[in-house]
Structures are given as structure tokens and as C-alpha cells.
Amino acid sequence: MTKDDQAAEQIAMRGLLGEVTADLGVPLARGWEEAFWAVPRHRFLPDRVWLGDGLDSRDRSTDPSGWLSAAYADDSVVTQINDGHDPGEDEPWPSSSASAPSIVFRMLDMLDVKRGHRVLEVGTGTGWNAGLLAHRLGAESVTTVEVDPVLAVQAALNLKKVGLEPEVIGGDGAAGYVASAPYDRIIATCSVREVPRAWVDQARSGGVILTPWESPWVCYGLVRLVVDAEGLASGWFHPHSAFMLMRNQRTDLRIFRDVVRDDHQPDESSTTLPPSAVAGDDWAAQFAIGLQTQDVWRTWHDDPDVDGVSSRLWLATTDATSWAAVDWDGRSNDRFTVWQYGPRRLWNEVEAAHAWWHNVGRPGPERFGLTVKTDGTHAPWLDRPDQMVSRTG
């Protein structure tokens, strides 16, 4: 490597450190700043990465400065598409990434690690986060699990090249990793719709579980649970973050392939609640609706080939037995046509969930919490664990 290359890397790293600090609003803790310099992010990225919603590729060999800029921007960098398969004619979609550095350090800060803690990470990806943890705590204190065996092997190599050898396990992180339990801290870097009971069982009393959260309605938020001596895990949601879903919890629904059939006869009605109020830019509304509806998934269809319909919001249960559609004609803002089919009236459920959220003062995710009970059931609450959020359906 030339001196110019080294200088470019140092400048890029310093720039990113400034951005992360600005995002957090406080300087990084000294231990994390030391880890940031000792575990350079670009050493964990493959030579080909993909950026943004359009998944524009950057190749290190043809565009080294574009690749380095991607490594040191405060953005996630996609490091694998389509579970490592060639998408061919299919749409490419991200299946692994190096998360945006500011969220990485925000989560590490929330994890509140201390010397001597044993940590389990679920979702090794490139190995960067595991490397930061291993630098801070000592490699012998860190176990990381990755479901994709190719990524797991590559991450272990990436880590070794910077002199770190935490335990890297190829396997399904939903099962945790019992051989190295108990853990003081469990951090996931893929989102979950349910916190696996194994994580609670493998955490020490007083241990912390921090994971990105999503519902089939919206991918948004983190949840930080503290495990008590009885094996109950409880704690608050936090805003921010959108991570890729844990592989075994994915829903792969397509409306016309899996849900709507030619012989379905939906009921027609109308609503004054705009579909954009429940599935638009209001993250607080979406988060609260997702917590209540739990198994209701949705997708937008712009310009469907239907007379007088400008956009359509589709709703479906994740088991595809009930569905609804809400149409906007592109003009009126106080009347929308609703179609509902199946044993459940999904739009009615979503309207009720929205009305409840509105009536309790439109709380953001930070006013909600979650308890995972000893039988694994999940009980979300508002403000206090005894103020349970009722679920629809």
C-alpha cells in the first residue's frame, strides 16, 4: 500500500468519526474510539459492494476511491445480495450488509458493556461489529453467530487479518449458542419479529438483550430487554434503525401469487382514514399499528391497472387467509374505497389500532415497552409493564 493510500484511509476514517460523533451528539467513549481506529471498517468489506435503494455497485478494482468513500460514509453498505445467489433476471435484494456506523456505535453504547462481560452477537455479517466488541472486551469474551456459512467463514478471515479471533459460529442465531452461555450481553444485528426464547434462557440474570425490532407492518426500532432472576425479559423500545430481518422469520408474500384469487368476492365499503396515515411517513403511527396488529403485512401498489385508482394499499395476514385493499382515486382526501376478504376485516383492525394510538396521545416508540414471558409469549405495553397494549385479530 502506498503512503497516499494510507493517507486517504486516515482522512476517510477521521471524516467518518466526525459524522458518527455528530449523529450521537456526544463523543464516542474512549474504548469505542480506540476500537474504531484499530478495527478499520474497510478491511471487512468485500471488493464488490452495493449502495442505496438502487443497489448501485462499487468495485474496488475499477473504482477504488468510490469503494473507499462507501466504506467511510455513515451509511450501510450491502455486502451480499440474494443470499449469495446470482439474481439473474430476478430483482436483486440485500441479504447482508455492514450497518451504518452511527447505528453500530449507538447500539454498542446502549449495550453498556463492561470488562469481563461475555457477549453473544447474532448476525456476524462482515465481522466488523464483532471485531469492535473483541477489541474492547478481548476476543475470548465474544461469540458471534452467522446463518450464512460463506459469510461466517469470510468474517472469521476478516477478523483474523486484523489480529482478532473471537468465536465465529456458522448457524441459526435464533438458537443462540448454548455452548458459550451464559452471556451478560446479547446483541442482534438482524431484526426480529419475536425475541427468541433461547436468548433469554442463555442470558445471565441482569443481562441485556438488544435487538432491532420489526413487525410485518413496519421495520422500525430497537428493543432493549433486561433479564431478571425469574427468566422474565422486559424493557423499552427505542426509535431509529431498520435492519434486515432474521432469515427464519422472513415473510415472502406476493399479493397476486399468494394472497388474492380470481374467485375471491371481497366486501366493499368506504373509509375516511387516509391509507397514508397508517402506512405513510409517520413512523410513530406505523410502529404502534404494527405492535397491535402483529401478523398484518402491507404493501403499496402505485398506479395499479384499475380504472379510477391512483394508488392502492394492500393488507394481508402473514398466513394469507385474509386481505384488504384501500384505494385512493388521486383526488379526494376524505373518502377511500375499501375491499375486504376472509375471516378477518383487516382494514377495520387497522382503523381501530390507529384510533387507539390517536386517543392515547399519538405516542412514539420510546413510550412503548415489551415483556417476554417465561413461556416465550410477548406482551407489549405503553409507559408501564401493567398497561398492556391489546392486540387485534
Ligand SMILES: C[S@@+](CC[C@H](N)C(=O)[O-])C[C@H]1O[C@@H](n2cnc3c(N)ncnc32)[C@H](O)[C@@H]1O
Ligand atoms: C446487517 S447484517 C449484520 C452486520 C454485521 N454485524 C457487521 O458488522 O457487518 C445482518 C446479518 O444477519 C445475518 N442473519 C440473518 N438471519 C440470521 C440468523 N437466523 N442467525 C444468524 N445470522 C443471521 C445475515 O445473514 C446478515 O449477515
